[in-house]
Amino acid sequence: MIAFKKIAGFSVAMFVLICAVAQQASAQANCSYRITNEWNTGYTGAITISNNGSSSLNGWSLSWQYNSNRITSSWNANITGNNPYTATDLGWNGNVPAGASVEIGFQVNKNGGSAEMPTLNGAVCSGGNNNSSATSSVSSSPSSSASSQSVAPSSSASSISSSSANNNAGQQCNWYGTLYPLCTNTQSGWGWEANRSCISPSTCSSQPAPYGIVGGNNSSNSSSVATSSSSSAGNQGFVSTHGQLRTSGNQLINKNGTAVQLRGMSSHGLQWYGDYMNLSSIRWLRDDWGINVIRAAMYTASEGYIEDPSVKNKVFEIVDAAIALDIYVIVDWHILSDGNPQQYKAEAKAFFNEVAQRYGNTPNVIYEIANEPNGGGVTWNAAIRPYAQEVIPVIRNHAPNSLVIVGTGTWSQDVTDAAANPVSFPNVGYAMHFYACTHGQWLRDRVDQARAQGAMIFSTEWGTADATGDGSVCENDTRTWINFLNQRGISWINWSITPKEEGTAALTPGASTTGNWSASDLSPSGTLVKSLMRQ
Template identity: 40%
Template sequence: MPLRIARAMLVMAAPLLFATAAWASTPVGDHGALKVTGNRIVDSHDKPVKLNGVSFFWSNTGWGQEKFYNSAAVATFARDWNVSVVRAAIGIDGSGGYKEDPVAGRTRAEAIVDAAIANDVYVIIDWHSHHAETDPQLAVDFFTAMARKYGHTPNVIYEIYNEPLREADWKTTVKPYSQTVINAIRAIDPDNLIVVGSPTWSQDVDIAAADPVTGGNITYTLHFYAGSHKQDLRDKGDAALKMGASLFVSEWGTVNANGDGDADAAETTRWQTWMQANCLSQANWSVSDKKEGASLFKPGASATGPWTDTDLTPSGLLVRDILKNASTSCNGD
């Protein structure tokens, strides 16, 4: 082909290429800033929205899964798995946690947030602890820094307490802690979503809904593992919704609550049906190649992707198929 003809064809094709790029649909591009209206999360067009995605494993140094905290992994999930949200589970306690190494913890959080913004998906910044109430100032300082850096973006969602334990009292312990952190975030970022945990590993959403924290654009996280949690936990979720609370399933698994065991496909389907009916966003646990049932990947899988069927665990295959067929529309459109 003569060079002048090739150049002419390229010039003619360029507007189409630019137009295609401009029209590309992305989760944040489609929905914009999120807010809570009644017991629903809605988008910038006031339409109910349901995010679908994955949660990274504890970010702790030396635990083996921090390798997944990279931009390429987020890009692969966004491109190949149809995710609209990723969750950075910033491990606070234990060896290699944020308390011990805050620089590494913040670096990993920012790696996931920056990658989510670059890929135009939502991102949950998760204070991944079971004892956060013992040091509220540490959380205040962290979320203050995150709000200052990212509060202007519509992508960011703050999860201020992953899973308070069963013995943590809502009224005297978890609620005051949550209110303190909420107030610190709201002093900088007035409107991005804040996700609040509740006692019993974020299952007591009905107790929290009966005595809610103060503030707007607040949603409560409900965590479940299909191998252990059945209709009785869905009943607690229904009770919270009836009281007017918004719910967000920021962590769920196909297996037992200890993270191991076989994937319970039948109960996972029941949970998916319930979440769709109630327009609840979800993030699956976990982006990991640890040898346990909840891991998406088999040991030795690439930390960046792309991933093939042979890289995935039974749970990973099930979750990938759920996500690839999921919609952000609550009507399934």
């Protein structure tokens, strides 16, 4: 019989169940089930398997059962069954050396009940008590060697312990504090091998000390990397779960053909506020806010890329962080004052060629090739579509499966024009931008019309105030818009992570550049958007 504990009214940081059962086996593990991020209707959870024995766990399996809760998605494990559930390793994380650990994650629908803490069951788990009276076990089965990691469930600094990976003689990459698999075949940049993201040895080695390649040939060798972790896991494993995204009619779907909605935040202009976009801040947005996509807004004019091409390095940093955090990232060619995309078309083609060549078919990366076309004569048929017809093949030359988003006329509001004469390439969506105090029902009607014509609409930028980015937050209008988008499964990204003194800024002046933001660090807009993100 499976025992349950229904937990309600406590901090999610207390939702830790440490379990141990003595077994007649040489490999012994300490197993913990914890709730990492909870909202009204569901939560994300994690199970950590820590090998406390003297020999390696060569493959693992465990099972559990809920009362009313049900799993909707998972990552870092093969989860089968429909309550009870069984989780087994994926091969690459099946070998857990002595002293190392592995973590799996999942999202759960509470189905009207409370968040449950089930007992884990298996065959060969023993060790650890940590003031826990519940028990569980993990069984061992033959499996190939792989990498593993463990993140302590606290908001303070924690350590990640990793076994050696099966690629590159058991080595891994310590990528700015996060352990990641090394690629076997990819020679530079990030790659996609064995159905997971990896980083090439040359790119990993380019980091400053103490980061770089860790581990060695000994499969029992483990490394420990200090990192910052919040008390909630947010959307860890989101790209691993959903893979390469594509369009199907007016829907965005994942690798399994299931509709998926992205929710995230945009940077402000990287030339001004790039310090607020880094691995730590994006990790915080993932873990505390629950984002599954981040947008790198690289202005072209206004002291941006055209004047200072080195701003692209911040874009690469953001993309690398998103890949390491297993979320999606939008590379935004942010035209604004330079409203005609034809003006810097040659530069756009060179930039996107470099990005696509660097990241290839890495599924995390989404290309937004024209933020907000605007100005006299800058219409879909005259300027925007011809531009897209030239830029998209440049990207697809290196990233044939990539998702591309094309801006539309009048600051990405003329979505019906694009729907009436779409580009000739598959897997393309169209941008719609709104600001809640300025744009109302008429624009929502356009969205419905464009979708009825088969266009996949993506709100790659929206704000809670007026179209200047300033003014007071219009909360009711914002909620109307977000309800509209959520009901249709339309993905959205809020503008923006900045402490700038304007209505749509998510942060207040003086907020940290690296996350860990308290309630007082959030502006009225940031407070509202965070709550909407976590619905």
